[in-house]
Amino acid sequence: MVIENLAEVEKRICAACERAGRSRDEVTLIAVSKTKPVSMIEELLPGGTRDFGENKVQELCEKYDQLPRDIRWHLIGHLQRNKVKYVADKACLIHSVDSLRLAEAISAEAVKRQCIVPILIEVNVAGEESKFGVPLEETEQLVRKIAELPGISVQGLMTIAPFVEDPEENRTHFSNLKKLCVDLKRKNIDNVTMSVLSMGMTGDYEVAIEEGATMVRVGTGIFGERNYS
Ligand SMILES: *Cc1c(COP(=O)(O)O)cnc(C)c1O
Numbered sequence: 001m002v003i004e005n006l007a008e009v010e011k012r013i014c015a016a017c018e019r020a021g022r023s024r025d026e027v028t029l030i031a032v033s034k035t036k037p038v039s040m041i042e043e044l045l046p047g048g049t050r051d052f053g054e055n056k057v058q059e060l061c062e063k064y065d066q067l068p069r070d071i072r073w074h075l076i077g078h079l080q081r082n083k084v085k086y087v088a089d090k091a092c093l094i095h096s097v098d099s100l101r102l103a104e105a106i107s108a109e110a111v112k113r114q115c116i117v118p119i120l121i122e123v124n125v126a127g128e129e130s131k132f133g134v135p136l137e138e139t140e141q142l143v144r145k146i147a148e149l150p151g152i153s154v155q156g157l158m159t160i161a162p163f164v165e166d167p168e169e170n171r172t173h174f175s176n177l178k179k180l181c182v183d184l185k186r187k188n189i190d191n192v193t194m195s196v197l198s199m200g201m202t203g204d205y206e207v208a209i210e211e212g213a214t215m216v217r218v219g220t221g222i223f224g225e226r227n228y229s
Contacts (some may be wrong), residue, residue, distance in 0.1 A: 016209035032219030057083040081105040089162040095158040098122040103146040110151025122176040147191040156196030167204035176210035
């Protein structure tokens with residue numbers, strides 16, 4: 001089932017790229033495997049899927065230990081400073097940095113390990129109180145401060161858009177984030193590439209691609225509903 005679901009998502013990604021006049025290889029599909037067993041991830045490996053997303057440090061580390069080293073693990077969930085040491089060398093990209101304090105902890109760990117950790121800044125595009133992420137208006141200031149840290153490379157922006165019935169409702173949020181990304185890129189800040197725009201989930205990834213996403217994070221659409229009980 002997982003393979004068929006992935007094929008359907010892939011088809012829709014291609015169609016969205018075509019509508020937007022974009023090339024399929026501008027968009028990375030991250031299969032969000034949180035709460036799902038290692039066996040489901042393994043089903044996708046022969047087809048070439050290597051980008052997987054997890055939102056909890058412990059779960060990412062457990063799966064990391066059980067699966068091949070060429071998997072690219074994306075940490076997409078909120079990260080606590082005391083857990084940075086566990087993921088710093090396991091995640092290929094941390095999508096959820098929204099404070100200078102967290103960035104400082106990541107940088108300190110990177111310096112200790114003599115590596116550079118690639119991160120995205122999480123932006124709260126709709127100003128929802130329940131969500132993590134920095135407000136749009138404060139993003140540039142935070143990017144500039146984080147860019148000064150020695151152990152970090154700021155690769156771009158990420159957002160979790162509001163949960164909506166009709167994905168069209170999120171189009172403006174996605175285009176606003178794309179605009180911000182382009183603006184920041186033009187400023188040529190040292191240590192900041194702004195080459196990644198991580199936005200779009202099962203309900204709205206096609207709209208996100210039309211508005212410029214370079215990474216979409218799809219869980220339910222590939223692995224089915226999650227059971228949190
Ligand atoms: C769970 C999760 C996703 C995937 O959500 P689906 O709606 O199941 O596709 C994407 N991004 C983040 C940050 C998540 O926590």
